[in-house]
Amino acid sequence: MYRLSIIILLLIALSFTPALSEQCHPQDKQSLLQIKKELGNPSNLSSWLPTTDCCDNWKGIHCTATQTQAYRVYWLELYDLNLPKPYPIPPSIVNLPYLQYLLITNTDNIVGTIPPSITKLTQLRRLHIRYTNVSGPIPEFLSQMKTLEYILLANSKFSGTLPSWLPSLPKLTGIFIEGSDISGTIPDSFGSFSNVFRQMILSGNRLIGKIPATLGNLNLQVLDLSENMLEGDASMLFKAGKHMEQIYLNNNLFSFDFGKVEFSKTLKMIDISNNRIYGTLPKELTSLMHLQSFNVSYNNLCGEIPRGGGLKYTYESSYAHNKCLCGAPLPSCK
Numbered sequence: 001m002y003r004l005s006i007i008i009l010l011l012i013a014l015s016f017t018p019a020l021s022e023q024c025h026p027q028d029k030q031s032l033l034q035i036k037k038e039l040g041n042p043s044n045l046s047s048w049l050p051t052t053d054c055c056d057n058w059k060g061i062h063c064t065a066t067q068t069q070a071y072r073v074y075w076l077e078l079y080d081l082n083l084p085k086p087y088p089i090p091p092s093i094v095n096l097p098y099l100q101y102l103l104i105t106n107t108d109n110i111v112g113t114i115p116p117s118i119t120k121l122t123q124l125r126r127l128h129i130r131y132t133n134v135s136g137p138i139p140e141f142l143s144q145m146k147t148l149e150y151i152l153l154a155n156s157k158f159s160g161t162l163p164s165w166l167p168s169l170p171k172l173t174g175i176f177i178e179g180s181d182i183s184g185t186i187p188d189s190f191g192s193f194s195n196v197f198r199q200m201i202l203s204g205n206r207l208i209g210k211i212p213a214t215l216g217n218l219n220l221q222v223l224d225l226s227e228n229m230l231e232g233d234a235s236m237l238f239k240a241g242k243h244m245e246q247i248y249l250n251n252n253l254f255s256f257d258f259g260k261v262e263f264s265k266t267l268k269m270i271d272i273s274n275n276r277i278y279g280t281l282p283k284e285l286t287s288l289m290h291l292q293s294f295n296v297s298y299n300n301l302c303g304e305i306p307r308g309g310g311l312k313y314t315y316e317s318s319y320a321h322n323k324c325l326c327g328a329p330l331p332s333c334k
């Protein structure tokens with residue numbers, strides 16, 4: 001009798017110990033296991049097991065405690081999944097009510113469009129979908145998600161135009177919409193992002209036309225418009241007294257007088273190569289002491305290359321193929 005009760009006690013202890021020390025909320029665990037199933041139980045998610053704690057070493061999962069809640073899943077990263085066949089974005093992601101970060105990357109067998117039910121994630125701060133085969137336009141229902149701080153939709157099959165409602169998201173600090181099939185012009189509303197907005201990356205799409213003059217009013221740190229078919233004036237993007245650190249306008253059809261632009265002292269990277277930009281290189285460039293890379297090649301620039309200061313270490317290929325630039329590192333002026 002005594003022995004039997006010891007054994008029973010031991011069994012009870014064994015069956016309760018893991019449950020007691022487990023942080024994973026049972027509802028989150030159930031949702032995650034359902035997500036795994038919706039992706040065909042891929043071997044890359046073999047760490048997602050019913051018998052282990054989802055907050056402890058499940059691939060791509062992080063939990064956090066909030067003031068009102070015990071540990072809940074706030075980070076879901078589905079990446080590098082070697083899926084044997086195509087699957088849509090798993091519908092059960094919307095059953096993770098405390099999700100703040102949703103990242104779906106490097107998985108070409110994720111297909112279909114962003115589901116409208118995603119708006120149920122009322123705490124979502126970051127949405128990343130990159131290197132997938134997710135397609136369709138950037139959906140308008142994302143405009144309901146006022147908690148969004150960063151939207152990254154890139155290197156997938158997104159199409160359509162840039163949505164003019166993006167600046168209505170009050171907490172947005174950046175958009176990264178790169179390497180897709182986005183066409184049309186940059187909406188006029190893009191000059192009215194809030195003053196927490198810092199990054200605009202729109203490279204490698206099929207954007208056309210002139211850029212809104214109001215883009216010059218933004219307080220950006222990073223602006224990348226490279227590899228589109230944008231044209232006309234972009235001089236308003238260069239201004240003194242701003243905090244711009246990186247500006248990439250390369251591989252477009254921009255045409256403006258570079259001799260008349262002003263520069264923020266914070267600039268680190270400038271690439272305006274492969275455009276139709278004319279005029280001279282302002283002497284003020286030498287005062288950019290943080291400059292790490294500078295490329296004005298393949299334009300219609302003329303005159304002597306300023307030397308010294310921030311332009312100390314530059315290469316011939318940064319200046320090559322212009323109309324009549326001269327002086328080191330190019331051949332000397334006549």
Ligand SMILES: *[C@@H]1O[C@H](CO)[C@@H](O)[C@H](O)[C@H]1NC(C)=O
Nearest residue numbers: 043044045059079080081082
């Ligand atoms: C996913 O699985 C593939 C094939 O089994 C493997 O090559 C890859 O390294 C895995 N990736 C991760 C992040 O586990």
Ligand SMILES: *[C@@H]1O[C@H](CO)[C@@H](O)[C@H](O)[C@H]1NC(C)=O
Nearest residue numbers: 085086108109110111132133
């Ligand atoms: C996803 O895209 C890649 C590259 O464009 C392509 O080779 C592949 O067939 C696509 N897969 C699906 C399921 O559409």
Ligand SMILES: *[C@@H]1O[C@H](CO)[C@@H](O)[C@H](O)[C@H]1NC(C)=O
Nearest residue numbers: 273274295297298315317318
């Ligand atoms: C400058 O840009 C041109 C054209 O894109 C490229 O060929 C060259 O290597 C670049 N030079 C530097 C120093 O980045």
